[in-house]
Amino acid sequence: MMKKETGAIEKLDKITTIAMKRGFFWPTAEIYGGKAGFYSYGHLGKALKQKFEHLWRLHFLEENCYEIEGSCILPEPVFIASGHLENFNDPLIECKTCHFRFRADQFLEDNNIKTENMSIDDMTKIIAEKQLKCPKCGSWHLGEAKWFNMMFPIALGAAGVKDTAYLTPETAQASYLSFKREFEATRKQLPLGIAIISKAFRNEISPRQLLTRQREFTQAELQMFFDKDEINNLEDRKWKDISKYNLILLPQKAKAITETTCEEANKKLKIPKFYLYYMALTQKFYLDKLQVPKKSFRFRELSEKERAFYNKIHWDMELELDTLGGFREMGGIHYRTDHDLLGHEKHSKENLHIFFNNKSFIPHVIEVSLGVDRDVWAFLDLFYKEEKERTLFTFPKTLAPVDVAIFPLVSKEKMPDKALDIYSMLKDDFSCFYDETDSIGRRYRRQDEIGTPYCITVDGQTMKDNTVTIRARDSMKQVRVKIEKLKEELRK
Amino acid sequence: MMKKETGAIEKLDKITTIAMKRGFFWPTAEIYGGKAGFYSYGHLGKALKQKFEHLWRLHFLEENCYEIEGSCILPEPVFIASGHLENFNDPLIECKTCHFRFRADQFLEDNNIKTENMSIDDMTKIIAEKQLKCPKCGSWHLGEAKWFNMMFPIALGAAGVKDTAYLTPETAQASYLSFKREFEATRKQLPLGIAIISKAFRNEISPRQLLTRQREFTQAELQMFFDKDEINNLEDRKWKDISKYNLILLPQKAKAITETTCEEANKKLKIPKFYLYYMALTQKFYLDKLQVPKKSFRFRELSEKERAFYNKIHWDMELELDTLGGFREMGGIHYRTDHDLLGHEKHSKENLHIFFNNKSFIPHVIEVSLGVDRDVWAFLDLFYKEEKERTLFTFPKTLAPVDVAIFPLVSKEKMPDKALDIYSMLKDDFSCFYDETDSIGRRYRRQDEIGTPYCITVDGQTMKDNTVTIRARDSMKQVRVKIEKLKEELRK
Numbered sequence: 014m015m016k017k018e019t020g021a022i023e024k025l026d027k028i029t030t031i032a033m034k035r036g037f038f039w040p041t042a043e044i045y046g047g048k049a050g051f052y053s054y055g056h057l058g059k060a061l062k063q064k065f066e067h068l069w070r071l072h073f074l075e076e077n078c079y080e081i082e083g084s085c086i087l088p089e090p091v092f093i094a095s096g097h098l099e100n101f102n103d104p105l106i107e108c109k110t111c112h113f114r115f116r117a118d119q120f121l122e123d124n125n126i127k128t129e130n131m132s133i134d135d136m137t138k139i140i141a142e143k144q145l146k147c148p149k150c151g152s153w154h155l156g157e158a159k160w161f162n163m164m165f166p167i168a169l170g171a172a173g174v175k176d177t178a179y180l181t182p183e184t185a186q187a188s189y190l191s192f193k194r195e196f197e198a199t200r201k202q203l204p205l206g207i208a209i210i211s212k213a214f215r216n217e218i219s220p221r222q223l224l225t226r227q228r229e230f231t232q233a234e235l236q237m238f239f240d241k242d243e244i245n246n247l248e249d250r251k252w253k254d255i256s257k258y259n260l261i262l263l264p265q266k267a268k269a270i271t272e273t274t275c276e277e278a279n280k281k282l283k284i285p286k287f288y289l290y291y292m293a294l295t296q297k298f299y300l301d302k303l304q305v306p307k308k309s310f311r312f313r314e315l316s317e318k319e320r321a322f323y324n325k326i327h328w329d330m331e332l333e334l335d336t337l338g339g340f341r342e343m344g345g346i347h348y349r350t351d352h353d354l355l356g357h358e359k360h361s362k363e364n365l366h367i368f369f370n371n372k373s374f375i376p377h378v379i380e381v382s383l384g385v386d387r388d389v390w391a392f393l394d395l396f397y398k399e400e401k402e403r404t405l406f407t408f409p410k411t412l413a414p415v416d417v418a419i420f421p422l423v424s425k426e427k428m429p430d431k432a433l434d435i436y437s438m439l440k441d442d443f444s445c446f447y448d449e450t451d452s453i454g455r456r457y458r459r460q461d462e463i464g465t466p467y468c469i470t471v472d473g474q475t476m477k478d479n480t481v482t483i484r485a486r487d488s489m490k491q492v493r494v495k496i497e498k499l500k501e502e503l504r505k
Numbered sequence: 506m507m508k509k510e511t512g513a514i515e516k517l518d519k520i521t522t523i524a525m526k527r528g529f530f531w532p533t534a535e536i537y538g539g540k541a542g543f544y545s546y547g548h549l550g551k552a553l554k555q556k557f558e559h560l561w562r563l564h565f566l567e568e569n570c571y572e573i574e575g576s577c578i579l580p581e582p583v584f585i586a587s588g589h590l591e592n593f594n595d596p597l598i599e600c601k602t603c604h605f606r607f608r609a610d611q612f613l614e615d616n617n618i619k620t621e622n623m624s625i626d627d628m629t630k631i632i633a634e635k636q637l638k639c640p641k642c643g644s645w646h647l648g649e650a651k652w653f654n655m656m657f658p659i660a661l662g663a664a665g666v667k668d669t670a671y672l673t674p675e676t677a678q679a680s681y682l683s684f685k686r687e688f689e690a691t692r693k694q695l696p697l698g699i700a701i702i703s704k705a706f707r708n709e710i711s712p713r714q715l716l717t718r719q720r721e722f723t724q725a726e727l728q729m730f731f732d733k734d735e736i737n738n739l740e741d742r743k744w745k746d747i748s749k750y751n752l753i754l755l756p757q758k759a760k761a762i763t764e765t766t767c768e769e770a771n772k773k774l775k776i777p778k779f780y781l782y783y784m785a786l787t788q789k790f791y792l793d794k795l796q797v798p799k800k801s802f803r804f805r806e807l808s809e810k811e812r813a814f815y816n817k818i819h820w821d822m823e824l825e826l827d828t829l830g831g832f833r834e835m836g837g838i839h840y841r842t843d844h845d846l847l848g849h850e851k852h853s854k855e856n857l858h859i860f861f862n863n864k865s866f867i868p869h870v871i872e873v874s875l876g877v878d879r880d881v882w883a884f885l886d887l888f889y890k891e892e893k894e895r896t897l898f899t900f901p902k903t904l905a906p907v908d909v910a911i912f913p914l915v916s917k918e919k920m921p922d923k924a925l926d927i928y929s930m931l932k933d934d935f936s937c938f939y940d941e942t943d944s945i946g947r948r949y950r951r952q953d954e955i956g957t958p959y960c961i962t963v964d965g966q967t968m969k970d971n972t973v974t975i976r977a978r979d980s981m982k983q984v985r986v987k988i989e990k991l992k993e994e995l996r997k
Contacts, residue, residue, distance in 0.1 A: 034690065036690030048580050048661065051578065055571075055690055058574075090534075090898065105880075165659050166660075168708075169540065170708065172605035187533075200961045212577060229576050
């Protein structure tokens with residue numbers, strides 16, 4: 014974990030305080046002291062998450078892409094075939110004195126030693142050389158770093174018979190298991206996209222950093238199945254769309270971020286067009302739909318050692334977050350080739366070849382994977398703003414958990430009834446919040462603090478001419494509109 | 506399990522065949538032979554499920570009700586407090602000869618012996634008396650019925666330290682754990698509703714009946730927290746809304762279903778008004794929003810032995826389904842009193858009292874719980890229809906997985922391009938499906954078979970005057986409309 018500047022820690026604390034108090038998130042089972050790596054969303058966090066998921070669906074599910082739902086619990090053979098049972102491990106160290114167990118790589122990073130690309134034997138060696146001490150009891154007597162499998166095993170059925178399954182560590186496997194069925198049930202065409210937004214589970218040894226490394230988390234993943242011979246043949250209209258589009262890239266050997274058109278990236282960096290299409294789609298999602306500042310976004314190419322053995326091309330999508338001390342992975346685009354389907358064909362003995370383009374083959378896969386909880390945290394970080402007399406989240410309107418707050422100026426003269434009528438009128442089309450306590454100024458501040466773009470106030474004049482004020486979050490300016498024009502006005 | 510008529514089994518087979526072929530659902534990890542109690546949704550099933558969830562949110566989340574999201578994995582103390590660790594059990598029998606384990610109550614029902622209200626000792630006794638044989642090996646040598654806990658345990662962290670958690674068997678606990686936070690973060694008012702739509706997990710000994718009794722399933726649950734002194738004081742406008750509304754009831758001692766107004770149910774059956782409000786809201790959801798036939802709906806009152814020990818009032822919401830041989834539980838309304846919050850206060854030692862109505866107390870809870878997968882199955886059953894020349898699902902328009910299919914009459918003369926333009930124009934507002942293979946007649950039949958309300962066809966005339974035909978599923982009639990009027994026309 015990188016050292017964070019004091020300002021960053023302060024910002025993290027401030028955001029977390031607002032988040033817990035106002036209903037964005039809090040530790041799961043907090044009344045029992047919580048459990049590392051588990052968080053729950055309050056109503057505001059849930060709304061923000063749902064809005065992100067909705068935008069993701071609208072943006073990524075283009076023609077011949079379909080959302081499905083798999084099980085979180087999958088039987089053991091799935092993970093033998095995928096390689097997770099053998100390879101999905103973290104390096105673990107045990108203190109020989111107090112038996113505390115912790116992650117070797119994080120331990121080294123905490124001691125300011127870079128572990129990128131480091132082998133497990135080197136970790137053991139360096140820990141011994143540097144005479145690092147157990148973070149719990151202070152003993153020098155530490156064991157060797159060993160691999161620890163990160164899946165949670167599940168015993169199915171009544172104990173008698175051994176029937177092991179696992180909580181899925183990624184949504185992707187469920188898509189591969191359903192691929193043949195979906196191919197048959199849809200247009201029998203490639204490219205075919207199968208999308209899943211779902212929980213995934215990883216038994217992290219030492220979960221950290223709030224929402225960004227949890228044991229239970231939500232992924233939004235799109236698996237694009239295609240004919241590998243077509244990887245550099247993008248449809249004309251799609252290529253035309255992106256060929257001049259500037260990607261923000263940090264290639265493996267580069268020292269700085271460069272803006273590179275898809276055309277150049279294809280020619281010079283040899284990134285195939287079909288892969289580039291999903292890089293461009295992802296970048297447009299962040300910059301255009303989510304309004305993330307351009308300077309906070311980049312793709313970083315992973316080295317061969319960093320990426321999973323089945324990933325032939327792997328760029329992470331990273332956002333620069335003050336609270337996490339720099340650019341951090343929010344997701345990645347993984348060219349997984351035919352690794353997974355091939356493994357499943359071999360282990361299940363089911364034929365997973367399809368017939369398409371006049372040949373029989375197993376499709377290749379490009380996966381676009383995003384961590385939903387990480388994104389939620391990123392929005393809290395990126396859109397947090399302090400002004401002289403208020404703090405606010407400047408969420409884009411499409412992301413704000415509450416679209417519009419509705420207030421009676423005072424709790425008398427039938428203003429609350431009128432305000433509740435407006436609430437009922439708007440509630441099916443907008444996410445609304447009604448509030449009648451405290452002064453109007455404090456109510457505005459409370460809505461600023463959670464990023465509500467608009468506040469509607471019912472006042473004395475409302476009772477005479479059926480008009481209300483709409484107050485905008487960013488400018489704090491008010492306009493007066495007829496109640497019957499409210500929906501129309503808010504849609505603008 | 507009730508004996509099913511041959512017609513019912515045929516219907517079940519037909520629906521299942523369509524469901525698997527077209528993309529509603531299939532067994533999870535089917536290529537590995539599947540696992541009892543686990544199903545995955547294909548794109549049509551997922552869309553149907555999402556639409557149900559959307560309607561549920563719109564209908565049940567009234568003012569001061571909020572959706573949150575909890576963790577699926579919860580630490581052990583939660584289930585000590587809730588009583589699940591001690592009481593959430595199924596009766597298990599082991600064959601002493603072949604060691605096969607199975608559910609005692611289901612085993613008796615399969616042998617035509619009613620087990621409602623039967624104690625575990627009586628199960629053992631009757632199995633011995635009737636000399637029932639092991640369903641697997643045929644041996645008479647069966648063990649005693651014993652309780653088997655239905656939660657899946659999870660070991661957190663690296664093996665060394667024992668840190669047990671469980672997959673949650675109901676969404677409700679996550680709402681109770683977050684209650685105090687949500688109360689503080691919202692309006693500090695009762696009644697307060699906390700809603701969760703989430704996966705829940707139960708280690709069923711013998712899962713059955715497709716989607717209706719799974720080991721991993723989705724619940725939509727609303728917990729209404731209220732002041733118990735107010736249980737019979739409903740707001741005037743709400744009572745006016747429901748007092749003359751006829752509930753369809755099968756009370757404990759009644760022999761037949763009766764229609765009873767809420768007023769009568771309050772006076773004669775002594776059901777409190779606040780509970781009646783959620784019965785009425787639930788019935789309206791099924792009859793009005795989901796268009797379930799009235800004759801297929803009822804509330805059944807559970808006997809004291811049938812209901813959980815903490816439920817003071819418990820009516821199940823049941824639907825009559827051909828494929829399941831009669832009325833079956835889809836959900837229930839549970840007056841859980843202060844059982845859960847009181848348990849959590851006691852075990853966590855956190856003060857869960859609130860101050861409201863000028864007193865300090867722990868709120869009571871009425872839970873409205875629905876099984877989402879059961880509902881999805883119910884729609885497939887209830888809306889399945891066979892006609893002379895086609896089979897179809899007559900889903901209400903708000904539930905149909907695909908809103909509109911778009912076809913070029915033939916795959917030439919630029920009709921596909923035109924049809925794809927229409928697809929792009931409509932895709933953000935409607936769920937669309939594009940298809941250009943086979944004759945137009947077969948394409949219509951395929952859409953009927955999955956319940957698509959409308960098909961749009963681009964034909965020769967389209968290329969001349971920019972009009973297309975819209976064909977309605979139920980009447981099979983076509984009208985011709987201008988492309989620019991399509992959205993408007995479909996919204997009607």
